[in-house]
Amino acid sequence: MKKFLFVFASVFGGLLLIAALVFFLWISFKNGIIRQREDIDAEWSQVENQLKRRADLIPNLVNTVKGFAAHETEAITAVAEARARLGGGGSIADRAKAENELSGALSRLLVVVENYPTLKADQNFRQLSDELAGTENRIAVARRAYNEAVRAYNTKIKQFPGSLLGMAPCEYFEIAEADKAVPKVEF
Template identity: 50%
Template sequence: MKKGLKTLLIIIAVILVITLPIISSYNNLVSLEQKVDQSASNIDTNLQRRSDLIPNLVNTVKGYAAHEEEIFTDIAEARSKLAGATNVSEQADADSELSNALSRLLVVVEKYPDLKANENFIALSDELAGTENRIAIARQDYNKIATEYNTKRRKFPTTIIASIFNFEEKPLYKADQGATEVPKVDFAD
């Protein structure tokens, strides 16, 4: 074999040894980032479903509890914030406000036994409970894939590829600050 051909083959082999891991790391980060985005989209879809159910639930309750206007206003404002959220942390904050407003709405419902027996209210409540479960699962799925992505992104040598191609760390969904406190339940009016 000629010396020039051997040199060319060695150069090609060295280039392949260097570039194949870079390409593999880049493609792996792209795939994981797409999974993170898909998981975030699944959360958005479930939040939108909940947001769509809430007006029907509120209108059903309004017929029974017209004097509870503050709760209805809080729910409407929280839904608006959720619809206008542009990133995961804004979305989490707005979602927390909406969850708090909904829990206050459920306290109002307890005051009206006829409402709790209303078929429309029961059906809407069941759908809302199912949606809340879907949201919780979607958040868990998102956190799992975001953690996998963030871990891969931080491992050597992928961290070099991630910094070169601007792969940013993905935020995780976290519990509200007050979530660790035991809620106070008071059945006295």
């Protein structure tokens, strides 16, 4: 009888130990997914900081262009309207669409600027253009970091055992196809 109790206690203890190990591994895995989700939120915050920086530069850029090319109202109005649409919250896809519209409007405005050599030579315009270019680079870096965090998270929740949690994947922040195209330069 003692031998039976010893075997039973050993088996029960072993099963309890295995169950505890599985439980702690599961908790560790779940906490890892939560940590990755927090990383995504932190990276998105960096993207938003850079997008805000760009949005703050736009009024100064538009006012500088207005001073030299006031009759180019179509391009100026397009930038102002695209910037105004940024205020809405919505999903990341909606925000990406609004940001892509703003990028397109800014590109068209900068094409208009090419027709005004005095504007291109203006110190204030050059400084704003340089700041805008730097900000665009920062946006690209922040977007890449965000998308990498999303990729790692989405991969983890789609693979076993993450797929058991039933967590929804996060959206990527992608640029429009038109913005991916290399601009054609003609001389």
